[in-house]
Amino acid sequence: MTYQPAVLTHGGAGRPVPETPGAREDAAKVCQQAAQAGLELLARGGTDAALQAAIAAAMILEDDPRFNAGTGGNLRLDGSLELDASVATSDGRFAAVACLRATKNPVLVAQALLKTPHVLLCGEGATRFARQQGFPEAAMVTEKALARWKAARERLASGNLRPYEQKWKDMQFHGTIGAVSRAADGSFAVSCSTGGTSMMLPGRVGDTPIWGAGVYAGEHGAVCATGHGELCIKRMGAFLVYQRIAQGQHPQEAVDAEVKAFPPPYEVGFIALSRQHQGIGATDGYMPAGAAG
Numbered sequence: 001m002t003y004q005p006a007v008l009t010h011g012g013a014g015r016p017v018p019e020t021p022g023a024r025e026d027a028a029k030v031c032q033q034a035a036q037a038g039l040e041l042l043a044r045g046g047t048d049a050a051l052q053a054a055i056a057a058a059m060i061l062e063d064d065p066r067f068n069a070g071t072g073g074n075l076r077l078d079g080s081l082e083l084d085a086s087v088a089t090s091d092g093r094f095a096a097v098a099c100l101r102a103t104k105n106p107v108l109v110a111q112a113l114l115k116t117p118h119v120l121l122c123g124e125g126a127t128r129f130a131r132q133q134g135f136p137e138a139a140m141v142t143e144k145a146l147a148r149w150k151a152a153r154e155r156l157a158s159g160n161l162r163p164y165e166q167k168w169k170d171m172q173f174h175g176t177i178g179a180v181s182r183a184a185d186g187s188f189a190v191s192c193s194t195g196g197t198s199m200m201l202p203g204r205v206g207d208t209p210i211w212g213a214g215v216y217a218g219e220h221g222a223v224c225a226t227g228h229g230e231l232c233i234k235r236m237g238a239f240l241v242y243q244r245i246a247q248g249q250h251p252q253e254a255v256d257a258e259v260k261a262f263p264p265p266y267e268v269g270f271i272a273l274s275r276q277h278q279g280i281g282a283t284d285g286y287m288p289a290g291a292a293g
């Protein structure tokens with residue numbers, strides 16, 4: 001049996017929603033280009049086509065400084081940049097890196113980790129592994145990330161925090177990126193990458209590199225999450241969506257149900273593929289996304 005190859009991408013859910021004229025459309029356009037690039041790889045077929053497609057799509061978004069992943073990722077409160085990423089496939093492979101420093105494409109380091117017995121490397125060990133694998137040190141901090149960092153520090157100092165910042169009161173500007181893919185042979189893959197939130201301690205890890213929280217893939221489909229990482233870990237967001245799909249729910253209904261169940265003011269978004277269908281959804285409806293196939 002063959003399936004319709006497909007790739008979905010997202011550019012992150014969460015506030016503030018970009019208000020600059022054209023910014024939302026531009027973000028959606030890049031997500032669409034990334035999905036299309038992934039689909040082209042699926043069309044070529046070959047080994048591990050679903051994984052190659054999910055990674056290729058994620059790299060386009062990691063390299064675009066408008067997204068909070070790879071280049072342009074949010075800075076920690078101490079001004080450092082630490083990145084999380086993961087990859088997973090429907091045949092049970094999963095690998096992730098957390099708090100990785102100065103490395104251009106964290107999804108590629110996660111992919112390299114698939115060759116080892118480990119599933120998660122973090123901090124200094126992850127960065128050393130990246131260098132050993134031939135990923136050079138790279139300058140990743142953008143002017144925009146610096147401006148976001150300064151604004152976050154000012155809000156923290158003044159106490160003028162946003163409604164969802166009350167635990168830092170707690171700050172979020174997510175914008176994680178991710179991709180899910182379905183190959184013609186019915187295999188699935190997912191990739192996810194993030195700079196985290198914009199008000200966070202060094203060493204903080206969100207949902208992106210956590211199996212079942214940020215990503216999940218199995219024989220029924222693949223799911224990628226974005227949004228408030230702490231809650232997504234506690235709720236096992238990606239797994240809940242997958243479980244609904246495995247029980248026969250349409251992926252759109254599965255995504256909508258989990259978005260609805262996510263407790264406000266925290267925000268979340270998902271992309272999900274099943275064997276026949278797709279689902280894309282986020283709190284308040286804002287999440288740039290692409291769909292090809």
Ligand code: GLY
Binds near residue numbers: 195229
């Ligand atoms: N969802 C990305 C993060 O919270 O780190």
